[in-house]
Amino acid sequence: MNPVILVSDVVTRFGDNLVHDGISLKVQKGEIYGLLGGSGSGKSTLLREMIMLQRPQAGEISVLGHDLMSLGRKEAAWLQRQWGVLFQAGALYSSLTVAENIGIKLKEYAHLPKNILGEIVRMKIRMVGLPDYAAELYPAELSGGMIKRASLARALAMDPGLLFLDEPTSGLDPIGAEAFDKLILELREMLDLTVVMVTHDLDSIWTIVDRLAVLGDRKVIAEGSLEEVMRQPHPIVKQFFHGERGRIRSQHGK
Numbered sequence: 001m002n003p004v005i006l007v008s009d010v011v012t013r014f015g016d017n018l019v020h021d022g023i024s025l026k027v028q029k030g031e032i033y034g035l036l037g038g039s040g041s042g043k044s045t046l047l048r049e050m051i052m053l054q055r056p057q058a059g060e061i062s063v064l065g066h067d068l069m070s071l072g073r074k075e076a077a078w079l080q081r082q083w084g085v086l087f088q089a090g091a092l093y094s095s096l097t098v099a100e101n102i103g104i105k106l107k108e109y110a111h112l113p114k115n116i117l118g119e120i121v122r123m124k125i126r127m128v129g130l131p132d133y134a135a136e137l138y139p140a141e142l143s144g145g146m147i148k149r150a151s152l153a154r155a156l157a158m159d160p161g162l163l164f165l166d167e168p169t170s171g172l173d174p175i176g177a178e179a180f181d182k183l184i185l186e187l188r189e190m191l192d193l194t195v196v197m198v199t200h201d202l203d204s205i206w207t208i209v210d211r212l213a214v215l216g217d218r219k220v221i222a223e224g225s226l227e228e229v230m231r232q233p234h235p236i237v238k239q240f241f242h243g244e245r246g247r248i249r250s251q252h253g254k
Contacts, residue, residue: 001028001029002065003026003027003028003029003062004027004028004029004063004064004162004194005025005026005027005033005050005061005062005063005162005196006026006027006060006061006062007023007024007025007026007046007050007059007060007061008024008059008060008061008062009022009023009024009058009059009060010022010023010024010046010049010056010058010059010060010061011023011056011057011058011059012042012045012046012049012054012056012057013057018218019040019042019045019218020042020045020046020056020059020218020219021218021219022059022218022219023042023046023059023215023218023219023220024220025213025220025223027194027196028194028211029194030188030192030193030194031194031195031210031211032184032185032188032195032197032208032209032210033194033195033196033197033209033210033211033212033213034197034198034199034204034205034209034211034212034213035047035196035197035198035199035212035213035215036199036200036205036212036213036214036215036240037200037214037215037216037236038216038236038239041215041216042215042218043198043215044088044166044167044198046215047164047166047196047198049061049068050063050068050164050196051080051083051085051164052068052071052076052079052080055069063079063083063162064079064082064161064162066079081105081109081158081160082160082161082162083160083161083162083163083164084154084155084156084157084158084160084162084163084164085155085163085164085165085166086148086151086152086155086163086164086165086166086168087151087166088166088167088170091151092139092147092150092151092154093139094138094139094140095138096138097135097136097137097138098125098130098134098135098136098137098138098139098142098150098153099118099121099122099125099135099136101139101150101151101154102121102124102125102150102153102154102157103117103118103120103121103157104154104157105154105157105158106120106121106157106158109158110158120157121135121157122135124153124154124156124157125150125153127153127156127187127190128149128150128152128153128156128183128187129149129179129183130146130149130150130153134146134150144171144172144176145172145176145179145180148168148169148172148180149180149183152168152183152187156187156191159191160193161191161192161193161194162193162194162195162196163187163193163194163195163196164195164196164197165184165195165196165197165198165199166197166198167198167199167200167201168180168184168197168199168204169181169199169201169203169204170201174203177201177203177204178203178207181203181204181207181208184197184208185208197209202240205226206226209226210225211223211224211225212224212225212226212229214229214232214234214236214237214240216234216236217236221234221236221237222234222237229241230242
């Protein structure tokens with residue numbers, strides 16, 4: 001089976017700062033794939049490269065069979081409509097209501113009658129577990145958890161097959177984070193999604209991630225299932241999974 005995402009020997013620099021020095025990984029269809037690493041390891045940078053917001057200096061990235069390094073403008077625009085993105089802080093437009101935020105891409109690309117567009121927006125709002133009245137609220141009127149769900153609804157507006165999540169549970173309390181993880185699992189099954197998520201949340205890693213890559217020393221130092229990654233002797237892996245927090249989570253997961 002061809003991977004949904006293939007990253008091969010990617011090199012990323014910011015001036016003299018080398019962030020990635022030959023990053024390689026594969027994401028298979030239907031899985032929830034985690035990108036894990038310490039601060040500055042280049043997790044979010046790699047995600048931005050996968051969604052064409054940034055270009056690496058060398059290497060190859062293929063998404064849905066398309067080489068991102070050689071796309072023309074029309075092909076790139078089409079490909080970007082095949083995925084949805086939830087950014088870490090939500091990135092909702094503050095001057096638009098929730099409904100307007102969710103419908104913005106539909107309005108631009110789908111050219112639907114207003115009543116049909118409204119029905120789709122309401123369906124997306126309910127799909128992510130928001131109440132109907134949230135449609136008319138502005139981002140400043142939302143709680144942190146509601147912002148995450150509204151942003152997720154916007155990411156799903158065009159019915160993508162691929163979903164990118166940047167620290168989706170950051171800033172949420174444990175109950176809210178657990179509910180959001182459960183929502184991602186439900187949506188993956190309902191919509192046949194492939195999910196790539198940047199996270200450092202050990203609960204998410206233990207409960208919803210199928211496979212993960214650990215970034216460190218400018219490389220992928222481990223990739224595979226949680227059990228496979230935890231067997232790796234690298235100090236960064238030990239720091240994440242065999243430190244105090246990792247031991248507590250491991251004991252709770254048994």
